[in-house]
Amino acid sequence: MSSIQDTVAVHLGPASNPRPMSQERRDHQRDVDALSRMAAPEVDSRSVSAEDLQAAAAQLKQVVEASSGNRLNFDIFEETQQLYVKVRDVGSGEVIKTIPAEELLHLRKRIGDIVGLVLDEQA
Numbered sequence: 001m002s003s004i005q006d007t008v009a010v011h012l013g014p015a016s017n018p019r020p021m022s023q024e025r026r027d028h029q030r031d032v033d034a035l036s037r038m039a040a041p042e043v044d045s046r047s048v049s050a051e052d053l054q055a056a057a058a059q060l061k062q063v064v065e066a067s068s069g070n071r072l073n074f075d076i077f078e079e080t081q082q083l084y085v086k087v088r089d090v091g092s093g094e095v096i097k098t099i100p101a102e103e104l105l106h107l108r109k110r111i112g113d114i115v116g117l118v119l120d121e122q123a
Contacts, residue, residue, distance in 0.1 A: 031064055070096060082091045 061072045064087075073086040084105060087097040098105075 028068060031068055065090075077105045077109075080105065080112065082108065 004097065056080050057074045061074070064070060064072055069090055071088045071090050073088060075084060075086065078083050082100075082105060084102075085099045087099070088095055
């Protein structure tokens with residue numbers, strides 16, 4: 001075992017085999033992963049029209065709602081103008097997940113504020 005593996009084993013304990021996931025859980029995880037990739041896409045120099053974005057969001061919403069029984073709400077985080085998605089349980093209306101996480105949306109805003117302050121001080 002390498003020294004890195006020894007260190008990890010000391011801090012995290014011995015590796016264990018995770019429980020196998022059910023097909024339903026794998027499907028759900030696949031949907032969540034797909035949403036994560038859509039909510040935080042790689043930077044692309046091409047622009048996307050608002051109509052194309054709305055059509056893609058509607059199609060994704062339809063597929064996820066039909067397959068998982070959850071409702072998707074697409075919205076813009078006003079402070080950073082970043083797209084985010086809330087996954088809600090249809091029955092209770094409870095928010096199951098926010099993609100990207102709400103903490104990350106606020107963190108991005110705070111980092112932008114700090115960078116702005118540093119640049120103002122340097123000017």
